[in-house]
Amino acid sequence: MSERKVRVIVAKPGLDGHDRGAKVVARALRDAGMEVIYTGLRQTPEQIVQTAIQEDADAIGISILSGAHEYYFGRIIELLKERKASDILVFGGGVIPEDDVPKLKAMGAGAIFGPGTPTSVCIDWLNSAVREKWARETA
Amino acid sequence: MSESKAGEAAGNRAAYEKTVEKFLQKAPERKAAFRTGGGLPLKRLYTPEDLEGMDYERDLGYPGMYPYTRGVQPTMYRGRFWTMRQYAGFATAEESNARYRYLLSQGTTGLSVAFDLPTQIGYDSDHPMAQGEVGKVGVAIDSLADMETLFDGIPLDKVSTSMTINAPASVLLALYIAVGEKQGVPMEKLSGTIQNDILKEYIARGTYIFPPKPSMRLITDIFEFCSAHVPQWNTISISGYHIREAGSTAVQEVAFTLADGIAYVEAAVRKGQDPNVFGKRLSFFFNAHNDFLEEVAKFRAARRLWAKIMKERFGVTDKGAQMLRFHTQTAGSTLTAQQPENNIVRVAVQTLAAVLGGTQSLHTNSYDEALALPTEKSVGIALKTQQIVAYESGVTETVDPLAGSYVVESLTNEIERQAAEYIAKIDGMGGMLSAIEKGYVQQQIQDAAYATQKAIESGEQIVVGVNKFQVEEDASERALLKVDESVGAAQVKKLQAMKASRDNLKVQECLSEIRSAAKDEGTNLMPKILEAVKAYVTEGEICGVLREEFGEYRENIVL
Incomplete structure (x- = not known):
């Protein structure tokens, strides 16, 4: 049996068109051996959650640089709850003031990676967080 | 050079190389190979040999004269400084209006409007897709009512205004014309710019609405309308800025921007418009990045290459239509969230590059923009940075001061050569539209972005405060x-x-006029849109009808 691979959705919610970060992260995760689905721009929270469930994803990575992070993190996490899919991890990055990070974490975001974060930090976090998630599933 | 002198020079050179060789044994250089930020190889030393074959009159010439390598005006900043134009806008029209008045009071000489994302993508503030985004990255403009507030107390015959608006550019231009009319300023007297550059939205910025064909029609309709009625308006700002922000190299920035320019000129020429006329109102927008020498060379190369394209490819004889006039913004992607005050220094270096490259206007970023929208204080420092370069640095007192520098001229030649190669390749693919459809341009940029990220993570590229000196x-x-x-x-x-108080019968009439004009390619949409905005038809309503008629663009995802 081959080793189980981490499955990640990299998502651009809303109208923000800055996709350099999302694409670089998607590529880095893929190069690190994960299975990555990049949604493209202009995704509604409903579409993102639907994709994540359909693709049996372990995690959703949200990239926002428009300042609308509170709305989108909140809505995506809420929809995951409604769909009984809260086991899917949510993390993200972009232009997000540090003051807002505790709020996003309280909503249920696992990690927020600000500008300048090496992709290796993101990869390490995902590897360990997803493995903990798998351990919970089999427990 | 006499034979004996040439012999002496060759001898000196050989002696230098020998000295270097010995010197390197004791003190090796910091790196095995040196490159510009954009990846061009840099030699240890540039000498007159590197400029062999260069012809001053042909390749540089004089400022204000073909091929404009040395600048587009004969006296450059000895006459007048560049326009200090700070991009601003957030929240409501009232708050943005207050910020504009503050900037004008601080000596800014042109306005630059940032719209929120729903406005940029043709949704009114009450559209479901607008949720969470209203007023975030710019000001929310739904109708003429908001536009009147935005420019309240700002005389449109005295300031020039740049608007970062693309897919719905015709609507915002119409709104500006309508506000001018209310202030008693006829459209012939308005000056400013709309970005109106849809191709780079498909490539790098993402605020597209319609598919390429109707988008190109909206753009050429604007060219035609402005040639006749708004002669001082820059009808497009062909933008490399966002291409560079998305991760491209300096060469790619020049190449893809000018290739976009070629596509617009071709589209207008196909409609029977004269490039000697509309060509005068084309303007450009570039990024000022960190690598100082490469950036100065980039601006000079872009100017020379565009002049050649207009003259040789399109047969343009009007000098104004051969000149590449450009706005510059310092590079947002170089700003760090770590030790944000360091960004003030980065912006200063970038400012100097833009000025030595001969920019016509400049926006300097604020040091806190990797964290949030800038505060009044940080915007103030950014503007002062320009003022210090203008009034204190001395680089403005003579024209194109870096001309003749062996390295700057070599880089200028190299950037022009490589950009021309890219353009030839894009021509071979059937032009920019098909290169975008194939995902070629996006792939090139993403590869460069990924390479940069890897270079930073490996420590090959140093970012102070991020991967060193933390x-x-x-x-x-x-x-x-x-x-x-x-x-x-x-x-x-x-x-x-507002919707409850306007004449809603008139609104319906205007919308059906727009619908029938949209169906007929021979009708210019601009007059219909102008009529509609005056009747307080909203931006979302106009774009809604156009969405129904034109359809929507779907991104070709390249990873």
Whole structure:
């Protein structure tokens, strides 16, 4: 049996068109051996959650640089709850003031990676967080 | 050079090389190979040999004369400085109006409007897709009512205004014309710019609405309308800025921007327009990145290459239509969230590059923009940076001061050569539209972006405060601008009140006029849109009808 691979959705919610970060992260995760689905721009929270469930994803990575992070993190996490899919991890990055990070974490975001974060930090976090998630599933 | 002198020179050179060889054994250089930020190889030393074959009159010439390598005006900044134009806008029209008045009071000489994302993508503030985004990255403009507030007390015959608006550019231009009319300023007297560059939206920025064909039609309709009625308006700002922000190299920035320019000129020429006329109102927008010498060379190369394209490819004889006039913004992607005050220095270096490259206008970024929208204080420092370069640095007192530098001229030649190669390749693919459809341009940029990220992570590329010279920081003391979450609801309320008080029969009439004009390619849409905005038809309503008629663009995802 081959080793189980981490499955990640990299998502651009809303109208923000800055996709350099999302694409670089998607590529880095893929190069690190994960299975990555990049949604493209202009995704509604409903579409993102639907994709994540359909693709049996372990995690959703949200990239926002428009300042609308509170709305989108909140809505995506809420929809995951409604769909009984809260086991899917949510993390993200972009232009997000540090003051807002505790709020996003309280909503249920696992990690927020600000500008300048090496992709290796993101990869390490995902590897360990997803493995903990798998351990919970089999427990 | 006499034979004996040439012999002496060759001898000196050989002696230098020998000295270097010995020197390197004791003191090796920091790296095995040196490159510009954009990846061009840099030699240890540039000498007259590197400029062999160069012809001053042909390749550089004089400022204000073909091929404009040395600048587009004969006296450059000895006559007048560049326009100090700070991009601003957030929350409501009232708040943005206050920021513009502040900037004008501080000596800014041109306005530059940032619209929120729903406005940029043709949704009114009450559209479901607008949720969470109203007033965030710019000001929310739904109708003429908002536009009147935005420019309240700002005389449109005295300032020039640049608007970062693309897919719905015709609507915002119409709104500006309508406000001018209310102030008693006829459209012939208005000056400013609309970005109106859809191709780079498909490539790098993402605020497209319609598919390429109707988008190109909207653009050429604007060219035609402005040639006849708004002669001082820059009808497009062909933008490399966002291409560079998305991760491209300096060469790619020049190449893809000019290739976009070629596509617009071809589209207008196909419609029977004269490039000697509309060509005068084409303007450009570039990025000023960190690598100082490469950036100066980039601006000079872009100017020379565009002049050749207009003259040789399109047979343009009008001097104004051969000149590449450009706005510059310092590179947002170089700003760090770590030790944000360091960004003030980065912006200063970038400012100097833009000025030595001969920019016509400049926006300097604020040091806190990797964290949030800039505060009034940080915007003030950014503007002062320009003023210090203008009034104190001395680089403005003579024209194109770096000309003749062996390295700058060599890089100028190299960037022009490589950009021309890219353009030839794109021509071979059937032009820019098909290169975008194939995902070629996006792939090139993404590869460069990924290479940069890897170079930073490996430590090959140093970013001070990020991967070297880090310090522990206390983020709690930062004063950041925050857009009030109530802005969205307030804007929706205002919109609904406006809709209840206007002549809704007239609105329907205007919309059906726009619909039939959209169906007929031979009709210019601009007059219909102008008529509609005067009747307080909203931006979302106009774009809604056009969405139904034209369809929507779907991104070709390249990873």
